[in-house]
Amino acid sequence: MSDAPSRRDFLVYSGAAIAGVTLGETGRRWLGRMDERAAGWRDRGIETFAVSVCRECLAGCGIRVRLVDGVPVKIDGNPLCPIARGRLCAKGQAALESYFDPDRLLGPAHRIARGGPARWEPLPWKDAVALAADKITRAAGTPDGIVVVAADERGPEAEAWTRVWRAAGARLAWTPQPTAVRLRPRLRHLTGAEADPIFDIEHSSYVLSFGAPLADDWLSGVWAQRSFGRFRRGVASSRGRLVQIDGRRSATARKADEWLAVAPDQQSALAYGIASVLFRENRVDRERLASVAGNLGNFEHQLLTYYTPDNVASETGVPVVTILRMARELVATPRPLVIVEAGASVALVDAVLSLNVLIGAIDRRGGLFGRGDDPLPERDDAAAVLRDVAEGRLRPSVLVFADSSALRALGGPNRPETLAERVPFVISFSPYVDEAAAIADVILPADVPLERWHAMVPAAALGAEVIPVAAPAVKRRLDTRDTGSLLHALAVAIGGPVEAACSWTSSEDLVRAEVKRLATAKRGTPFVTTYETEWMQQLESGGWWAQAADSDAAFSDRVLASGGWVDPYFDAGQLTEALRGGRSLSFPLPEALPSAQIAGRATGADAAAEPPDTRFPIALVAFQPAVAATSGNANLPALFELLGQPDGVPWSLWVEIGSELAERLGVQARTRVRLTSAHASLDVMAVRVEGMPAGVAALSIVPGAQTAGRWSRLIGKDPRRLWGNDPAARACAVQIARI
Amino acid sequence: MSRWGLVIDLDRCTGCQACVVACKHENNLPFSTPETADVGRLMTWIQLVAADLPGRPMPSSLPLMCQQCDRPPCTDVCPTSATYLNPEGIVAQIYPRCIGCRYCTNACPYAVKIFNWTEPEWPESMAGMRNPDVSARPKGVVEKCTFCHHRLIAARERARVAGRELAPEDYVPACVQICPAEAMTFGDLSDPHSDVAALASGPRAFRWMEELGTQPKVVYLREGE
Amino acid sequence: MSDSTGSPDSIDPHEPVINAILTVGPLFKRWAMALVAVVVWAIIAWTWQLYHGLGATHLGRPIYWGLYITNFVFFIGVSHAGTLISAILRIVQAEWRRPITRMAEVITVLVLFFGVGNVLLDLGRPDRALNVVLHPHLRSPLLWDVGSISVYLTASSVYLFIPLIPDIARMRDVTTGWRHRLYARLALGWTGTPKQWHRLERAIGVMAILVIPIAVSVHTVVSWVFAMTIQPMWHSTIFGPYFVVGAIFSGIAAIITAMVIVRKVYGLERYLTEEHFNNLGLLLLVMACLWFYFTFAEYLTTWYGHEPRELAVFNSKISGPFAKFFWTMFACCFVVPFTILANPHTRTIKGTLVASIFVNIGMWLERFTIVVPSLSNPRAPVQTFGYWPSWVEWSLMAGCFAAFALLYMGFTKLFPIISLWELEPMPEAHAPAAARTFQPAEASS
Amino acid sequence: MRRYVFPVIVAVLVAVGWVLVLPPAPMAQPIAFNHAKHASAACVLCHQGATTGVRAGIPQADTCTRCHATAPGGKISEAAWTGIASGRRIAWQRLTRLPDHVAFSHRRHTGPGQLACASCHGDVAQRTAPPDRAPVRLVMTTCLSCHTREGASEDCAGCHR
Structure with a gap:
């Protein structure tokens, strides 16, 4: 640099200063705008609550x-x-994410090209309804129709x-939900x-559970959680003891005082x-x-003949001493x-209900009640x-889905896309791009x-008759x-008797109208x-009556x-009244012990005995984790984070394997394994479970x-492949290898 | 001065994780992906872990959140006092002060302090679901369970405006409010008549890893007889 | 460079050293370009990290610290090379140290910046780094670290600079242009009067004593960052001395490596003789034994104590996922250097270089196996994962090493890398007697 | 090369200093509102929520038309009044803004805290022209000094969230 600033220097530095000021001012304004944008989302204030x-x-x-x-x-x-009593489960809360789901359908849409990758085009409501109505009208005449x-629901x-x-x-076909609907006929x-079974877990002192996911999501999730909590540590009552008989280590098995690993198809024998x-x-x-049971003698004879502790022990692998101890504990x-699990086999449900009769749990506090109702219509599964x-046995021209529940059930078709191949026209009412x-x-x-x-009308789990009613919350x-x-728009578009x-x-x-x-x-x-206090007061004062309301409108x-x-x-x-009044109790007579077969959730008829394939030595059982078994939107990130917890495998499908197998495969924490069946293979996280029987694995x-x-x-590939x-409701033979 | 404490009855807890979702929505915790979850970047202030507890046949599922220690190992090591024990016993994290050195996360034996590895993001359509009472923490700071401290502030304000004392039911964290198994009890440990004080001094009460001298104010009740 | 023609008759007896400063050869340029490229790449990676946050690393819960903190400890360790060694040797009047002091001191000062820099890289909010000063929390070992490192940085910079003054003055007298102006300013008016010599000797003497406790404190405090927590295998009482020993160990190794390179590149065989390497090799051997002793004590007590949480970390190092790092470390830090250095036949220049390189790798691995395994085995049973640094972390690490090398090279082009005045006979009255006993060896003797 | 380095450095330093030293950029308001003229009415008449809610509301067109049936005389343009009368949103610029990490409740400070609006908002009520930036620059020490004086909580977590 020269000693005195030159004119040139002066100009250059002034220019630099001006440039700096301009730049700074631009930056200042830009920062102001950034600030504003950042503050935007919380610039709200009025808090309200809606039911x-x-x-x-x-x-x-x-x-x-x-x-x-x-x-x-x-x-x-x-x-x-x-x-609910002010409480809610994880799934219920996640419904918030359904509302905001960025992948929700914006409006009606129709598929441009059948087959191949899905391509959609928005359609105005009028046209969409007309299109659907047209197909429905045409299909009405075809053999398998709609x-x-x-x-x-x-x-x-x-x-x-x-x-x-x-x-x-x-x-009409309906997806049975894991509710008392299946228990009711038995x-x-x-x-x-004619009643829904009501299990008074809360007041019982000892619960012997045959696969019932009491701590996961049984019959009615929040009710089950509350019942479990109060059963364990109710107000001023002793701690209830829980023995879980389960094919896998469910959350309930984890919470139980004792877990007996018995495959679902062997549980009735036990x-x-x-x-x-x-x-x-x-x-x-x-x-x-x-005095109430007509066939008690037959029943006893049958049991004593076929179901000796030795026979049962060899069938189920449960030691004789344990069987004796369980029986004694039960009545002590x-x-x-x-x-029992709501979706269990007929034999198991029968056995469990009979056991309840034998231990005198019918219509007893902490026992099994019935809640009367009109007979339920038989509904197609x-x-x-x-x-x-x-599989082409039924060839409808139009298939209508209210939701995807049927495609998620473990008994449903494993590849929904085959439905699209078989049926010329499929209609979905789902607000999400789900399987349907x-x-x-x-x-x-x-x-x-x-x-x-x-x-x-909720699934019956509570003794009271409840109808939740609400206007839109948002x-x-x-x-x-x-x-x-x-439905109205469709009916009008179809016209005739439908419209009528x-x-x-x-x-x-x-x-x-319902209100x-x-x-x-x-x-x-x-x-x-304060539901409970009110209820108690009313009951104590001699009964229950409709609360006074000025008018029906006010009541509504x-x-x-x-x-x-x-x-x-x-x-x-x-x-008890039913027994007294009508026919007497008739125990379902158990069959002779079934021979050993591969483990699985096999429902009676499905359980065909297959010799184990040497290539695929492990029986794989499917289960739906309670936190993800949604009937609505499946795109809920908060729930995916709950998967595989507390085993530390969030966001993944996982397979539970016994420690013996884990040892053989060298499975430590967070190991990926490959499951291979005769049809497909799948990479999942392995979770090691102490006490899981060898030769069995459970896949979420x-x-x-x-x-x-x-x-x-x-989350990845559909494990049901x-x-x-075969429906995933039964066991599948696989081979497991470490990746 | 209150000393807020939480009692979790492991006998009642079913491990349903309703508390985890309640916390996530209440406190604006962003969602993870399989990739981020895989490398320990799940943003949860409460989570279910499998803990080996004495007398149990298999690892118990334990809801784990900040234990709100009375002698927190994390606050001592913070070079900027961004985390400290507030007068009511809540271990607070002051986000604008935090430099993100993650010393506190390492000092915490419970591993319950969570770091914002990236800027929290919600899809555009989900922007509205965030709770305006709670900030969205920027990237680079540590965050943690605050016992839903914003609820305390709001409850106290409501009580003061109404001219009354804070009642026990006024202030309950989101996890406690939602727990379907009624396994969680929250309240003032310094009030001898409170439920938490009674439960916390009961025979089943234990503080996890209390042998480390952390003196947690989250008290667990043992499973089993 | 072996064709150096320096002879006793030339104008300046230290011409090779002066030449090294004033000439920039093609080799230098090529290396500088390559290193600049690495540094630029690291800056890109750093920008990426600033934009994306620490999400750009592969850290996660519970492994909150990884490569950056490993580098931090490693660099702070290497910094003990210089000051401490030169100071100790100065105090014990080991006169053979004279040609190597400056090399060592430069390493100290430069490497400290990278130690501190790695902490800054590791911060989630580097923009708020000043909060440490604005809102200090005195109970935090991290704050003690900030204190001791800044003192150390100041002290070692002063300790580097003071003995540099006579040499700068010498450079001032032989150069022109910008160099002359620069040296003139830095020489602080040094003319070599007896008073100035006296003050210089006093200042050096004081600094040499001062810097030793500071240096010891620095690595002790660094170790306390870990030891003050109650994490398994961090919460150890011997961590202070263990870290200091490790620091000196890696420091000596770093000096030897630097010496070999400088010697070769600038043809300073006259100054850095076999004896230097033999002596330093012996020092390194002693430190290897000390290191082994500390490591053995640390691991034996852990193993014997059988505390489950401690044992989990121990096992993960001995036989678990970190075994490969641990045993490589053990080989690098003890087996290889001991084998080479214990044998006088292999304690050659080449031998000590090989040993030093192994020691440096091993000490880096030691820091890594201290930081990561403890975090990978937390007390709470939270989900863990296998940590392996991301490209950003590797890039920044490479950038740090490249920038260090670059700055070191730059230093050699500005200042004599060998303390010239300490090698020549001083005015009789002012020179310490011992100074005369060590003169550069004759060329091609 | 060196000829340009220093000027560029100067420019950057000036720019950074500009951003750091100067207060936030002034913002133009859409309507030349005269606070002083309206000062006879209580602040809460227009800034609803200032005593009852967390936020003090910023008035919208319906607040104006509650009192003004026709265009008020003075500075407001015909076009602007038509906008207000038709209930169009007024694009007020918010001047006093809290950072995301601060929890502040108006109700608490105006109610139990008994603070006057002017303690934080300065002389806004006396302004004849709409302010183009917050009259009082609120920083944490502003809050803290008052909290210390009044013996209010100084717990960090009380306001930081």
Whole structure:
């Protein structure tokens, strides 16, 4: 540098300063704008709460949605709801993500080209409905006509659904949910009572569970969790003891005081084995039983003949001493109860219900009750119907999906795309691109639960009769319709008897009619504050009556505002009365012990004995993790993070293998293994489980993993491909190798 | 001065993870992906871990969150006092002060302090689901369970505006509120009449890894008889 | 460069050294270009990391610290090369140290920047690094670290600079242009008066004593960053001395490596003789034994104590996923250097170089096997994973080493890498007697 | 080369200094609102929520039309008034903004805290023209000094979230 600043220097540095100021000023303004943008999302303030109903499963929990300036930010349980009592499970809360799901359908769409990769085009509602109506009208005349699949819900919307499709001449099939629906027929068979079984876990002192996922998601998730908690550490009662008999180490097995690893198809033998010990050791009140049960003698004879502890021990691998101990433990406590998985085989359900009779748990506090109801209509099993379609035994022209539940059931077809190949036209009402929508030719997206009107009959688990009712909690986010108006629009477009069958124009009509019916029934009450105290007070004061309301309209408003209606009157003697009044108890006579067969969730008839293949020495059992077994949106990132916990394998499918096998494969924490069956192979995380029998492995199955959206896709391949064309409800022979 | 404490009854807990989702939504925790989860970048303030506890046949599932120690190993090591024990016993993390050195995460024997490896992101359509009462932490800072401290602030304000004392039911963290098995009890440990104080001094109560001298205010109740 | 024609008759007896400064050969340029390329790449990687956050690394819970902290400890360790060694040797009047002191001191000063730099790289919010000073929390060992490292950096910089003054003055007198201006400013008016000599000797003497406790404290405090936590196999009382020993060990190895390179490149065979390497080799041998002793003590007590959490970490190092690092470390830090250095026939220049390179690799691995395995086996049963650094981390590490080499090269082009004044006879009255006993060896003798 | 290095450094330093030293950029408001003229009314009449909610609201068109049936005389343009009368959104620029990590409740400070609006918002009420930046620059020490004086909580977590 020269000694004195030159003119040139002066100019250059002034220029630099000006440039600096300009740059700085630009930056300052830019920062201001950035600041504004960053602050935008929280620039809200008015907090409100709306009640709604959780539709992630059929438990019908009342929910309370926290809204800030009308946008939902959190879902809690509705404190007034007798099912939820202010609590909620993981799935119910995740419904918030369904509403905001970035991969939701924006509106109706139709498929441009059949086969190959899905290509969609938006369609105005009018055209979409017309297209669907046209196909339905044409299909009405064809041999197998229309097949309509929906989850087995009950309530005004389900009735409307039935009515429209019946009028259209469709065949209705329903996805049975893991609820008491399957237990009910066996209870009728045993006692003659037309009732849902109600297990009073909360007050029992000892629960012997045959695969019932009590701590996961049994019958009614939140109810089961609460019952479990109170069973364990209820107010001023001793700690309940839980023995879990389970093919795998479920969360319930983890929580149990004792876990006996017995494959599901061997569990009935164990149950009958315990029953036979009760007879042998004269721990059964024969006198009392003989007065109600006609075939007690036969039953006893059969048990003592076939189900000797030795036979059962060799069948199930459970040592004789354990069988004896279990039988003795069962009757040594004041209020024992035996429970069973809702989807278990007929034989197992029968055995469990019979055991409850033997230990005197019927209509006893901490025992098994019945909750009377009108007879349920027999409904076609959607999984079986869809398998028939997939395998060409049934050839409908139009297939209608209310949701994807049937395609997620372990008994359903493993490859939904074959349905699209077999059926010329598929309609989906799903608001998400789920398994059904992925194969649909036209999608008429319905609202998501938070946007819907609700009135539904929950799966029976609670003694009280409850109908959660709610108006939409939030504004409709996208171009969707409620089920009521969808059906109405379709009915109008089809015309004729279908239109005549449709007496409503929207779901609101359906729900309001239901609320009106409840108001005029002159019983029950809207959900009330501090549910339990109120209930107790009412019961103590001699009964329950409808809360005084000025008018039916006021009653209805209160039902909608509080989130539902409840009639807590509960006939605690229904099963006993049925025995006394009608036919006597008839024990289902157990068959001779089945021969050893591969383990699995085989339902009676399916369980064909197959010799184990030497190439595929391991029997693989499928299970759905409780946190991911959704009936609605499968694209829920918060739930995917819960998978594989607490074993530390979030976001993955995992296979549980016994320590012996794990040792052989060198499986430590977080090891990937490859499962190979005769049909496909799959890479998953392996989780080592102490005490799991050798030769068996359990694989988690997460629904909607391929189609449903950005997060769902990350889970990967559909594990059910391992099963080929067999339903994943049964065991599959595989080989496991470390990668 | 209150000393907030939480009691988790492991006998009641079913491991359903409802608390995990409640916490996630309440506290604006961003979602992970399989890749990020695989390298320990799951953003959870409470999570289920398999802990070997004495007297249990297999590892118990234990809901693990910040144990809100009375002698927190994490606060001592923080070079900037970004994490400290507040007067009510909550171990707080002051995000704008944190330099992201992750010394506290390493000092914590429970591994419950979580680091923001990346800027938290929500898809555009999900922007609205965040709780405006809680900030979205920027990348590069450590965060942790605060016992839903924002709920305490709001509850205290409501009580003061209404001119009354804070009642026990006014302030409950999201996890406790949601727990379907009623396994969690929250309250003031310094109030001898509170449920938590009674449970925390009961025969089944234990503090996890208390042999390290951390003096946690999350108290577990032992499973089994 | 072996064709150096320096002879006793030439104008300056230290012409090779002066030449090394003033000429820039093609080899230098080529290396400089390559290193600049690596540094530029590292800057790109760093920008990437700043933009994406520490998500650009492969760290995660519970392995919150990885390569950067390993490098931090390693670099701080290497920094003990210089000051400590030159200071100790100065105090014990080991006169053979004279030609190597400066080389060592430069390593110290430069490498400290990279030690600190790695901490900054590791921060989630480097923009808030000043919070440590603005809102200090005195109970944090990390803050003690900040304190001791800054003191050490200052002290070692001063300790590098003071003995440099006479040489700078000498350079001032032989150069022109910008170099002359630069040297003139840095020489602080040195003219070599007896008073100045006296003050210089005093200052050096004081600094030499001061710098030793500071240096010991630095690595002790670095070790306390780990030892003050209650994490298994970090919470150890011997970590302080263990780290200091390791630091000196890796420091000596670093000096030897630098010496061999400088000697070869600048043809300084006259100055750095077999004896230097033999002496340093012996020092390295002693340190290897000390290191072995400390390592053995540390691992034996852990193993014998049988505490499950400690044992989990121990096993993961001895036979688990970190065994390959651990045993490589053991081979590099003890087996190889001991075998080479214990034998006088292999304690040659080449031998000590090989040993030193192994020691440096081994000591880096030692830091790695201290940082990562403990974090990989946390007390709480949270999900862990196998940590392997990402491309960003490797790039930044390469960048640090390249930048260090570059700066070291740059130093040799600015200042005499060998302390010239200490090698020549001083005015009789002012020179310490011992100074005269060590003169550069005759060329081609 | 060196000829350009120093000027560029100067430019960058000036730019950085500009951003760091100067207050946030002034912002133009869409309507020349005169606070002083309206000062006879309580602040909360327009800034609703200032005593009852977490946030003090910023008034929108319907707030104006509650009192003004016709265009008020003075500075407001015909076009602007038509916009207001038709209920169009007024694009007010927010001037006092809290960082994301700060929890602040108006209700708490105006209610139990008994703070006057002016303590944080300065002389806004006396302004005849809309302020183009926050009249008082609020930083953490502003909050803390008052908290110390009044004996309010100084717990970091009380305001930081």
